[in-house]
Amino acid sequence: MPAPRNAKTASNKLPWSGRAAAVDNAQAEKEENSQAKRSPSSPQGAPKKRSAFGDITNAHKSRQITGKKETAKAAPKRAPKGLAVLGVVKNNETNLRKPPSRIPLEPAQATEADCTAKKGPGEVVEESPSSELVAQEVLPIEDIDKALLADPYASAEYAKDIFAYMREREEKFVLPDYMENQPDITRDMRAILVDWMVEVQENFELTHETLYLAVKLLDHYLVKVTTMRDKLQLIGSTAILIASKFEERCPPCVDDFLYICDDAYKREELLAMEIGILRTLQFDINIPIAYRFLRRFAKCAHATMETLTLARFICELTLQEYDFVQERASRLAASCLLLALKMKNLSGWSPTLEHYSGYEAQELPPLVKRLNFLLTYRHDERLKAVRSKYSHRVFFEVAKMTPMDMLKLEEALQT
Template identity: 60%
Template structure:
């Protein structure tokens, strides 16, 4: 029997005041997520050009005069005259015959200019003129805003993709004698409710689930401490990602005082030591916001991709998928469901994945949308069925045959 998670005030009455939530949600999208397709704060250039590239020519001339000596015109003419006389004497000493021989030899040895075929030269010129830019620079428009760090954006996400190789997960449930896949899904469903009630960032939820999976892959956990593991993982993720994380008493309260403060602190130390304090795990949500911006997707399309991606948190079979590939597949499936095109060269450049690399994962995600929801796992579907999230949970998935036709066409 799976454990019954004790909880307090985790009801869905939080959606009672629609206008205030919509206004607050919109504010959060702008305030907390400057990389979203809706844009970030108002652009403001905080610094001027701090280089000396605009140095005047007068200053350059002054510095040159300071470094060297001023040459007098008379001495300059005298030097030129002496050089001319010396050259004339050298010419007379060489003799007319020798000079004529040198001219003849130079004519014979001078290489002929190669004739370039007209067709080849025209092709090279056309290729140089017509060759377009393969992708769009999505960060160019934000270079003047120091708060967006657009100049470092691509390097940051390339570094996150490199770190993915360090956090590859494999199946671990066979190592847990007292847990099963259903218990993990129930725990994640409860963590989604906690994230909603505390109004935490979605990055906090994704990171907390990653911490749970990585801890369970390295340590044994019993079912009576599974909820303690989940709440402590949210506490650590909130400290890592939130500006104002909830206090410890809040986590004890949502667990219905089933655990003591000392147990929560001991679990926090245990998780950090087991993971060697390396908790900066790349999560799919960060990649998803970045790739949606590269695709110029609107907020509704991004929310649909978020819904698909958040459904995978409860599924054990998706834990070994890399975060960047999962985000790419969710965004591509959302674009197909909204009939907004396919995988563009810009997305291929920034994600590093080709269209064919996402085929199998897209099929699995579409089947996940088709699957009948579990009666005990309603948090994600209920959350995204509300009008705050554009009711994207009610959008029907792609027809399987239609999806297969689009994959075969491979018309990007």
């Protein structure tokens, strides 16, 4: 049996900014390093195995004992370093609570013709009151890339073009309702598979971009290929392998995925599935994901790491929910951030956010309400990976935060 991949420590892996993520602030990369590369449930012995999805209904029973052991683990020692960086961030939530600056326009000088009314000869010239010019409020749009122009690694001069290109590409990857064409798999099976994929991302200490892209590859493959349930885990693990090769500097090897699947599949099957997925998708796997848009939008809002982590938690919960697969990545990211801002009692959708996201404030409330409903009511006991992950103090324990009341959220969205 091949040696587990957990021998590699977080200190050996440099933070990966990603392709489109290179335009984001290098400081944000350092802040999220403690989250992306060292998760609270990373293995101290070996990655957790799970057999193929023949026992899909009781997939979590074998993990109850190991789950208790993991909750007793101490937090990673490197976590305070990530938290200490928050003191450096000057544009924080305190700034968000301040009212926007008002820049009144200077009234134009009234001419003599405006101030007087000339009459005929011998008549008195009467002065008429000048018309009052109402000062207009001008909310300037901030250039969020200006501060990074001197950093050659940030590619700030290309940021707007890159994200505009991603917005165009996401229209090509809109997912249809494909579950009707899958006779042997269900929404619940897909949700359990994605829950397992989150565990793999933690165990192998992969970036969140890898997880989001792997779920996208899974969905786009299921759109085109009818699959049996006994091959579902093979597709999920292969999707992570492909996404790792695309996103990671040091991706896991094939033997690692065979091990994590409890040797339920052979090497030849995994390699054949990799070729099958790539050919089915025509090797076009640069799919826009919500995680990249979310980081960009949070930068526009000057959100702290705690607020951004709350938005990430909401966004990651949607990966398991089939009802959200048809949403565009940018709209989903914008709605998750807006809900997080409202939950933290911060300002709403600013002109800067509207400019860089492309969404106006009135376009987001319907999806924001659905996300809040997901937080409040829809909680499957079989799906524990995401909530357990974000309940750790490395992630500010955002999963323990009380969701907003629906009526209060309705009022907050109107302000």
